[in-house]
Amino acid sequence: MKLLFILDTVEFPLAPTPALARRVAGLLAKRGHTVHLLELWDGQTPPPAEEGCISHALAFGDERRMNEALEFGRAGGTPVPLRLLRLAAKPDAALAAVRQIGLKRPRRLVAARNAIEKLDAAENFDAAVAVAAPYASSFALAEAAVACAKIDWQMDPYAANASYSAPGAWERERQLAQAMDKLLVAPAMARYYAPDAPLANFAGRMQVLDFPSLVAPVPAAKAVKSEAGRRRCVFVGSLYPALRTPHYALELFRALNDPGWELVFVGGGWNNYPADLPEACRAVLGERLVITGPLPKAQAEEYLAGADVLLSLGNDLDNQVPSKLFEYFAAGKPVLHLAKRADDPCLAYFERWPLALCLFESEGTGGDVTGRLGRFLAESGTKALPFEEAARLFAENTPEHAADVLEAACGRE
Numbered sequence: 059m060k061l062l063f064i065l066d067t068v069e070f071p072l073a074p075t076p077a078l079a080r081r082v083a084g085l086l087a088k089r090g091h092t093v094h095l096l097e098l099w100d101g102q103t104p105p106p107a108e109e110g111c112i113s114h115a116l117a118f119g120d121e122r123r124m125n126e127a128l129e130f131g132r133a134g135g136t137p138v139p140l141r142l143l144r145l146a147a148k149p150d151a152a153l154a155a156v157r158q159i160g161l162k163r164p165r166r167l168v169a170a171r172n173a174i175e176k177l178d179a180a181e182n183f184d185a186a187v188a189v190a191a192p193y194a195s196s197f198a199l200a201e202a203a204v205a206c207a208k209i210d211w212q213m214d215p216y217a218a219n220a221s222y223s224a225p226g227a228w229e230r231e232r233q234l235a236q237a238m239d240k241l242l243v244a245p246a247m248a249r250y251y252a253p254d255a256p257l258a259n260f261a262g263r264m265q266v267l268d269f270p271s272l273v274a275p276v277p278a279a280k281a282v283k284s285e286a287g288r289r290r291c292v293f294v295g296s297l298y299p300a301l302r303t304p305h306y307a308l309e310l311f312r313a314l315n316d317p318g319w320e321l322v323f324v325g326g327g328w329n330n331y332p333a334d335l336p337e338a339c340r341a342v343l344g345e346r347l348v349i350t351g352p353l354p355k356a357q358a359e360e361y362l363a364g365a366d367v368l369l370s371l372g373n374d375l376d377n378q379v380p381s382k383l384f385e386y387f388a389a390g391k392p393v394l395h396l397a398k399r400a401d402d403p404c405l406a407y408f409e410r411w412p413l414a415l416c417l418f419e420s421e422g423t424g425g426d427v428t429g430r431l432g433r434f435l436a437e438s439g440t441k442a443l444p445f446e447e448a449a450r451l452f453a454e455n456t457p458e459h460a461a462d463v464l465e466a467a468c469g470r471e
Contacts, residue, residue, distance in 0.1 A: 059468055060092045062177060062186040062206070063111075064195035068118045068166065069125060071103035072355070074381045075213045078270050079189040082460045084108040089461065094177060098170055098195060116173055118166050123151035124158070162225070170198035178204040185468035187211055191219075193234075200237035209240045209467055213269060215247050215377055217256065221301055228256040235260040240467045242267040246377040246403045265467065270460035271384040272452050274445045281364035288346065289439050290320045291394060292365035294358050295382050297327025302371050302380075304331075306396050306419045308339040308347075313423035314431055315342055319439075321369075324361045326352035365391060366439045372397040372404055379403050384455045387411060387448045392438040394431070410451050413438050 063083045065076040080095065087093040087110030094112045097105045101119030127145040129135045136144075145152050158164035174186060185207040188199040191214040199208055217224045217231040224230065235241055235257055241264045243251075251261040284290055291311070297304055304323060311321040321343065328335075328349065340347045350361070362368070368386045370393050373379075383404060386393050392413035395404060400418070408414040415434040421427050453459060 059184040059465075060094075060181055061086060061464075061468060062094045062096060062174070062181070062183045064096045064098070064170065064174065064186065064188045064199060065105065066098040066166075066189070066192050066195045067103070067105050068098055068100045068121055068194070069130070069192060071100055071105070074271070075191060076105070076189060078213070078381060078457075079187075079211065080106070080108045080111075081273070082270050082457050082464065083111050085457050085461045086464065087111050089465075091465075092181075094181065094183075096170070096173055096177065096195075098166060114173065114177065116166075116169055118154075118169075120150040120154040121158070121164065121166055123148050124154040127151055128155070164194070166194045167198050167201070170195060171201045174199060174202040175204060178202070178206055182206075185209055187464065187468075190214065190216070196234055200234050207239045207468060208237060209242065209464075210234065210238045211242045211267065211464075212247065213244055213381070215244075215250075218247070218250060218377055220375055220377075221298075232257065232260070235263065238263060240265065242463065242467065244268060244379065246379060249377075265463065267460060267463050268454045269379065269381040269384055270455060270457045271381045272388050272448060272455040273457060274449075275359075275363070275385075275389050277363070280360055282360045283364045284320050286320075286345070288318055288320050289366040289435070290322050290364065291367045291369050291435070292322040292324060292361055293369035293371060294324045294362045294365075295371070295380065296325050297323075297330060297371075299330045300374055302327075302373050303398075304328075304371065305335070306398075307369060307371065308336060309423050310396070310417070310428070310431065311347075312339040312342045314428045316432060316435065317346075319435060320346045320348055322348040322350070322361065322365070324350045324353060324358050362389060365389075367392045367394055367435060369393075370395040370404065372399070372402045374398045376401045376403060379407070383407060384452060387452055387455075388445060390443040390445060390448060392434070392441060394434065407452070413441055413443060 063079060065079060067076050083093050097113055097115045099105050099117055100122040101117035107113060128141050145155060183206040186199055187209045188195040190196045190212045193216055196210050217228045243264055245266050245268055248266050250257045251264045368391050395408050395416045397416055397418045408416050
């Protein structure tokens with residue numbers, strides 16, 4: 059088959075969603091399919107090439123500069139008048155804002171649609187697959203006049219995403235679903251297609267496809283360990299205001315205060331919080347609290363490889379699962395999961411992972427909780443499972459499974 063994948067890294071060059079889809083596209087190419095990648099990028103950080111795939115790049119430096127000037131529309135930060143002055147100083151960025159905010163027709167949507175149509179006319183694809191989020195590629199494919207099958211692969215929700223206000227909300231998403239031949243959605247999103255749910259009329263087009271992020275870990279160049287010989291509980295990922303926060307982990311390890319363990323945070327997002335947030339914990343743990351800040355991917359993987367226990371921070375959402383979770387399972391290590399809510403969608407996965415402890419923020423940091431944590435660290439901190447066991451427990455999270463689903467969705471069983 060001839061397939062086109064549309065990937066978008068304009069806002070977030072290192073986002074996991076396009077990277078996961080790119081890996082599956084490469085696997086389909088190895089199976090003998092002709093696979094093209096239409097890469098929408100920020101004009102600054104080129105997307106990586108995928109072996110066996112044919113890449114076509116569309117740069118949107120104007121939208122990157124627009125987002126930088128407007129600070130991605132985040133609350134707080136620079137006052138809005140100053141953001142607008144900064145925007146006005148960049149004519150291409152200002153024009154991008156007029157197209158996106160004023161005319162509701164961002165250049166990315168129009169340019170991507172035109173590129174999809176041109177590529178399909180030249181290549182005669184069997185199917186085009188838009189990968190979301192973000193959803194610009196999805197709406198571009200929805201508008202494109204092409205003869206091939208249209209497939210929307212949604213790893214994150216659109217209208218139901220509580221972390222932003224989706225333009226047009228459910229009506230816009232219903233228009234998107236109407237334009238697609240197949241909708242591949244993450245498990246936590248399937249409920250929106252149930253009877254009487256907002257997308258019930260499109261249940262026949264929907265199929266569940268979980269994150270394809272379970273792959274055998276590549277041995278790190280070195281496993282970063284504690285210089286003092288202590289064991290480490292390590293979080294690798296990004297922090298966000300309200301959505302995914304470090305507060306409970308800091309309080310928990312301060313209350314535990316085990317001299318044999320270090321708490322390590324690898325990744326960005328600390329700029330979303332007051333600079334003194336970790337200080338109460340540091341006053342107790344001292345050098346046993348390690349915060350690296352953002353690191354290159356290879357270096358972050360070295361910290362993950364050196365962890366004795368991995369720390370998972372639950373989202374304050376009931377319909378989004380961090381794809382990083384399956385990288386943790388692939389590493390075969392014990393995982394401490396701190397849940398913000400009783401209906402955390404990650405809990406179902408941890409019920410299947412033998413080396414897991416789930417604690418809820420609502421439980422606090424009393425003796426019973428720190429006792430359970432201490433026992434888990436002592437008993438599980440030296441254990442590990444082979445990748446083969448993780449692949450057996452989470453077979454639906456392998457790239458091979460995603461490739462199978464996409465082959466069937468594109469017309470080949």
